[in-house]
Amino acid sequence: DTGVSQDPRHKITKRGQNVTFRCDPISEHNRLYWYRQTLGQGPEFLTYFQNEAQLEKSRLLSDRFSAERPKGSFSTLEIQRTEQGDSAMYLCASTLGAGQPQHFGDGTRLSIL
Amino acid sequence: RKEVEQDPGPFNVPEGATVAFNCTYSNSASQSFFWYRQDCRKEPKLLMSVYSSGNEDGRFTAQLNRASQYISLLIRDSKLSDSATYLCVVNSPGSGNTGKLIFGQGTTLQVKP
Numbered sequence: 001d002t003g004v005s006q007d008p009r010h011k012i013t014k015r016g017q018n019v020t021f022r023c024d025p026i027s028e029h030n031r032l033y034w035y036r037q038t039l040g041q042g043p044e045f046l047t048y049f050q051n052e053a054q055l056e057k058s059r060l061l062s063d064r065f066s067a068e069r070p071k072g073s074f075s076t077l078e079i080q081r082t083e084q085g086d087s088a089m090y091l092c093a094s095t096l097g098a099g100q101p102q103h104f105g106d107g108t109r110l111s112i113l
Numbered sequence: 114r115k116e117v118e119q120d121p122g123p124f125n126v127p128e129g130a131t132v133a134f135n136c137t138y139s140n141s142a143s144q145s146f147f148w149y150r151q152d153c154r155k156e157p158k159l160l161m162s163v164y165s166s167g168n169e170d171g172r173f174t175a176q177l178n179r180a181s182q183y184i185s186l187l188i189r190d191s192k193l194s195d196s197a198t199y200l201c202v203v204n205s206p207g208s209g210n211t212g213k214l215i216f217g218q219g220t221t222l223q224v225k226p
Contacts, residue, residue, distance in 0.1 A: 031212060040121075042200050042216030043157065056211045091156060098212030099145040099204055104156040 002026060004105035006092050012111045013082060020078045021108045025094030032075050033102060034067060035091040036060065043091055049075060079110075087112045114139060119201050119217035127225055130191045134220045136184040136201030145204035146177055148186050150197045151219065157200055160186075191224045198222070 005024045013019055025032045030051050035043035046065070048056045051072035061067075064083075069075040079086055089109050093102035119136045126132050138146075146163035161168065163175040163184055174187040184201055201217035 033213060035214075035216075040218070042117075042202075042218050043214075045205075045213040045215070048211045048213055050211075056207075056213065093214075095212065098210045100212075101147055101159045101162060102212075102214060104158070107156050109154075 004092055004094055004103050006090075006105035006108050008108055009106060010109045010111075012113065014113050015082055015084060017082055018078065018080045019082060019110065020076055021090055021092075021110075023075045023077070023092030023105055024073075025075070025092070026103060029094035029096055029103075030072065031095045031097070032069055033093045033095075034075070034077050035093065037089040037091060037107075038087075046077075046090075082110075082112050084112045086110060115218070116140060116205075116215045117201055117203050117217040119220050121218050121220060123221040123223055125223045125225060126191055128191055128193060130224075131187065131189045132191055132222060133188075134186045134199055134201070134222075136186075136217055138182050138184065138201075138203045138215075140203070140206060141179075141182060142206040143182075143203045144206055146184055147202040147204075147214075148173075148175060148184075149200040149202050149216075151200055152197050157202075157216075160199070188222075191222075193224050193226060196222055196224045 032049040034046040037043040049069040089107045092105045095102045148160040149157040150160045151157045176185045198219040
């Protein structure tokens with residue numbers, strides 16, 4: 001399978017814990033995006049990488065959130081001191097160009113107890 | 114006002130029916146438009162891009178009206194397998210050409226036998 005892959009698929013943790021998610025984009029795609037989706041809503045943009053450079057961050061990305069894409073390949077999204085409001089599906093997408101469709105991974109479903 | 118607005122439905126239709134979804138977007142500088150399909154608890158998957166001249170893919174027809182900032186999706190001869198949420202998606206024209214996507218809330222379609 002050469003699509004976007006995300007790990008883990010599900011994460012259940014207690015409030016206050018740190019969590020880290022991983023995304024492996026389609027290999028030739030230099031653009032990588034993170035989105036968050038809550039029940040009944042469409043995905044909302046969190047952050048964008050072009051190669052290894054993080055070029056945009058949404059206001060949704062509080063200082064508890066950090067994302068990296070070392071070497072311009074896989075990316076990680078870390079949430080520190082999780083809160084119940086962080087419960088959501090975290091989606092990663094990649095694409096070749098700005099106007100091109102984005103291809104999504106299966107997502108990581110985060111539940112905060 | 115939301116950047117991309119859709120009627121959330123649900124639309125309940127019998128098999129074989131024709132159903133149309135509409136969507137409006139607020140930023141007149143938007144350049145790329147898509148319909149994505151999302152099954153329950155799954156990731157969004159590209160259904161089709163939307164072009165100014167309108168485009169068709171089998172039973173699906175998409176239209177774009179830039180003057181009215183309006184996008185539509187028509188599904189003919191509905192199948193049970195068309196039951197899903199349909200997301201109207203617009204490429205954000207913000208500075209830096211990041212290509213981030215702005216999603217509508219989604220319209221839920223339920224096709225009944």
